[in-house]
Amino acid sequence: MSTVSEILEKLKSLTLLEASELVSKIEETFGVDASVSTGGAMMMAPTDQGAQTAAAETAPEEKTSFDVVLEEIPGDKKVSVYKVVRSVANIAVNQVKEFTSVLPKNIKESVSKEEAETIKQQLEEVGAKVKIV
Template sequence: MSTTTNEIIEKLKSITLLEAAELVSQIEETFGVDASASVGVGFMPAAGGAGTEAQEAVEEKTSFDVILEDIASDKRIAVLKVVRNLTSLGLKEAKEFTTSLPKAVKESVSKEEAEQAKTQLEEAGAKVKIQ
């Protein structure tokens, strides 16, 4: 790979999942493509089965993000307490965090940890999804 390609890859490794989703949307708009479009019938994976390996990697996802999507106005304090328990945020930072949703509360965690965080947040009154 060229140094430019390596630089881009390194920058992509440092962005959040939400930033990556926004990037995909911008690429789709700029180049008039659909990232979710299926590959045509004539597609042949590269020698060595690289396509198969990538497909298996997607199926065996081991890290998940817990995304806080919305908070009922009457449940904001309860959710704020849970957010503070799940993160290392102080009160002010947690309040700011919950004002601009959706946001990732936990990133790259195990499925069990993601499920626990989702349960805690939903019990407090938040709308949550796991990606």
């Protein structure tokens, strides 16, 4: 018989008072609170290190590099959008149409927030739909 099965059999034979004492001892020993309802599982009380780790995991990382994504080019604005795309992406005139044939398309990757905003503004001024990710 496995250890888990043995423990389970012993738990079945406990009285209500003994079960209550067992819960108290488990709470003390493992630093948990059995009164917290988490869908049937006991919740661990955070230790100092656990609290720091949890805080670090929940603190959002500040993003420092952004991608400018061209989502849509209106049919009547293609020429003006192509001009801006050509200068921003630094590609030849004859490559612009092919470059923008499949949208959405990353026009510029890993740029600063300010540069991404400037590029977005330039493209929106000529009628393109753009987002920053």
